[in-house]
Amino acid sequence: xxxxxxxxxxxxxxxxxxxxxxxxxxxxxxxxxxxxxxxxxxxxxxxxxxxxxxxxxxxxxxxxxxxxxxxxxxxxxxxxxxxxxxxxxxxxxxxxxxxxxxxxxxxxxxxxxxxxxxxxxxxxxxxxxxxxxxxxxxxxxxxxxxxxxxxxxxxxxxxxxxxxxxxxxxxxxxxxxxxxxxxxxxxxxxxxxxxxxxxxxxxxxxxxxxxxxxxxxxxxxxxxxxxxxxxxxxxxxxxxxxxxxxxxxxxxxxxxxxxxxxxxxxxxxxxxxxxxxxxxxxxxxxxxx
Amino acid sequence: xxxxxxxxxxxxxxxxxxxxxxxxxxxxxxxxxxxxxxxxxxxxxxxxxxxxxxxxxxxxxxxxxxxxxxxxxxxxxxxxxxxxxxxxxxxxxxxxxxxxxxxxxxxxxxxxxxxxxxxxxxxxxxxxxxxxxxxxxxxxxxxxxxxxxxxxxxxxxxxxxxxxxxxxxxxxxxxxxxxxxxxxxxxxxxxxxxxxxxxxxxxxxxxxxxxxxxxxxxxxxxxxxxxxxxxxxxxxxxxxxxxxxxxxxxxxxxxxxxxxxxxxxxxxxxxxxxxxxxxxxxxxxxxxxxxxxxxxx
Numbered sequence: 001x002x003x004x005x006x007x008x009x010x011x012x013x014x015x016x017x018x019x020x021x022x023x024x025x026x027x028x029x030x031x032x033x034x035x036x037x038x039x040x041x042x043x044x045x046x047x048x049x050x051x052x053x054x055x056x057x058x059x060x061x062x063x064x065x066x067x068x069x070x071x072x073x074x075x076x077x078x079x080x081x082x083x084x085x086x087x088x089x090x091x092x093x094x095x096x097x098x099x100x101x102x103x104x105x106x107x108x109x110x111x112x113x114x115x116x117x118x119x120x121x122x123x124x125x126x127x128x129x130x131x132x133x134x135x136x137x138x139x140x141x142x143x144x145x146x147x148x149x150x151x152x153x154x155x156x157x158x159x160x161x162x163x164x165x166x167x168x169x170x171x172x173x174x175x176x177x178x179x180x181x182x183x184x185x186x187x188x189x190x191x192x193x194x195x196x197x198x199x200x201x202x203x204x205x206x207x208x209x210x211x212x213x214x215x216x217x218x219x220x221x222x223x224x225x226x227x228x229x230x231x232x233x234x235x236x237x238x239x240x241x242x243x244x245x246x247x248x249x250x251x252x253x254x255x256x257x258x259x260x261x262x263x264x265x266x267x268x269x270x271x272x273x274x275x276x277x278x279x280x281x282x283x284x285x286x287x288x289x
Numbered sequence: 290x291x292x293x294x295x296x297x298x299x300x301x302x303x304x305x306x307x308x309x310x311x312x313x314x315x316x317x318x319x320x321x322x323x324x325x326x327x328x329x330x331x332x333x334x335x336x337x338x339x340x341x342x343x344x345x346x347x348x349x350x351x352x353x354x355x356x357x358x359x360x361x362x363x364x365x366x367x368x369x370x371x372x373x374x375x376x377x378x379x380x381x382x383x384x385x386x387x388x389x390x391x392x393x394x395x396x397x398x399x400x401x402x403x404x405x406x407x408x409x410x411x412x413x414x415x416x417x418x419x420x421x422x423x424x425x426x427x428x429x430x431x432x433x434x435x436x437x438x439x440x441x442x443x444x445x446x447x448x449x450x451x452x453x454x455x456x457x458x459x460x461x462x463x464x465x466x467x468x469x470x471x472x473x474x475x476x477x478x479x480x481x482x483x484x485x486x487x488x489x490x491x492x493x494x495x496x497x498x499x500x501x502x503x504x505x506x507x508x509x510x511x512x513x514x515x516x517x518x519x520x521x522x523x524x525x526x527x528x529x530x531x532x533x534x535x536x537x538x539x540x541x542x543x544x545x546x547x548x549x550x551x552x553x554x555x556x557x558x559x560x561x562x563x564x565x566x567x568x569x570x571x572x573x574x575x576x577x578x579x580x581x582x583x584x585x586x
Binding site for chain 1 (some may be wrong): 356399406464466467469470471472473474475476480484485488
């Protein structure tokens with residue numbers, strides 16, 4: 001990790017790398033069995049169109065779960081459904097149960113704002129607020145009443161996002177002056193500053209260069225200790241590097257109706273080296289994409 | 290075999306020459322039309338400046354009108370202050386309302402509810418100002434007499450659609466992912482709007498306000514009905530009495546028979562034009578800076 005950080009600051013070419021440590025980390029993974037999310041036969045509709053059909057899976061605590069699959073198969077929809085970010089989309093509704101620690105987050109009595117308080121999200125394109133670096137992190141805690149030790153909270157969030165050393169001297173400067181990779185880590189710091197339990201990452205590295213990507217991926221390994229991560233990625237190698245468990249989604253085409261389905265969900269090593277389903281095998285071997 | 294001899298000189302011949310001439314004519318016409326538009330503005334400003342310059346002086350801008358019909362000296366200071374007061378009250382009414390309407394339209398309305406509201410705003414924008422003046426006249430002036438407040442309310446009605454529309458356009462310029470980010474942090478919707486979206490759009494909202502203010506300074510029809518009977522009064526009590534203002538001054542002075550007054554009318558017109566031009570230019574500068582800041586992400 002130190003190696004990669006140095007490269008980012010000196011701007012040298014990317015190493016041919018470097019990921020020999022990965023299998024060891026992966027082998028030690030997925031010991032946790034505590035279930036954070038229990039999805040039971042979840043259908044997601046936009047109006048009359050069924051975007052996702054019959055998704056059932058468990059997401060475990062302190063584990064990195066990746067969702068992979070071809071474009072348009074509903075991965076982003078799935079992950080946004082997990083923290084009720086799709087509520088503002090017209091015609092959106094859910095059938096089945098999305099249980100977070102046993103509570104259905106789509107229950108009528110559930111407050112979606114409270115849901116998003118505990119389940120944070122990082123988006124594809126870094127989207128820092130047009131404020132200073134400090135205010136970016138401090139904005140939400142201030143509103144949520146976490147005003148005590150705001151300085152410490154911001155510093156802690158930046159440290160955990162591996163960004164503190166780079167920005168500690170310019171906390172009052174605009175966040176828009178940071179590089180893409182730094183902005184994305186700022187967004188991660190912003191999300192973890194309010195101490196969520198789960199962090200959803202929707203293709204967090206697709207707008208970043210390889211070095212920034214490596215920095216964010218290393219960050220995810222560190223974050224795994226304290227948070228549950230769900231990452232959507234269209235980059236299979238990234239899923240192989242980072243994820244403990246992988247869910248493969250694909251499109252079920254019936255006539256002119258295309259519905260996303262969960263094809264296979266297992267430990268990453270199994271998905272990529274010995275998948276059970278033919279469609280998974282076709283996808284991970286590149287026969288279709 | 291090529292249709293045209295490749296070794297022939299590369300000049301336009303025949304049909305191409307005719308088309309080139311037509312192209313030049315069209316371009317010339319378009320340029321001339323643009324020049325005419327600018328020229329008209331220039332002519333208006335120039336003729337007002339030429340005729341009004343003789344009346345312009347420091348005392349014109351800082352003194353109240355002298356007593357007595359057609360008397361020499363004095364100025365339109367009371368009218369300037371009165372206009373500022375009336376427009377300030379109108380802005381205090383129209384700005385918050387306009388911003389709130391724009392927030393509703395961009396953040397909360399569904400396409401079905403937004404359409405009639407937008408239509409209503411557009412219709413309001415197109416309503417003749419004399420009609421708005423008559424409306425406020427019937428509402429307030431008939432019962433309570435003329436007052437600066439009645440004029441302010443009429444001006445606020447005129448300013449409202451302009452303010453709402455520019456604010457809405459500015460809010461739409463704020464990238465959607467900023468709202469998503471605020472939302473994903475577990476904060477209430479209005480927090481994101483007030484804390485993130487509005488500050489980002491502030492420059493544009495200011496621009497809309499300045500443009501609306503510039504327009505309000507010159508609207509005369511509602512003032513004729515609601516705020517024109519003030520004589521040489523210098524009362525600036527906006528809520529109780531008719532307050533002197535520039536457009537009505539121009540009207541009165543231009544109707545008067547005295548040559549002094551005629552010069553004053555031109556002078557007042559020049560002051561008005563300069564104020565409105567300055568407002569428009571300021572609005573453009575603010576808007577350009579705002580756009581650059583927004584798009585530099």
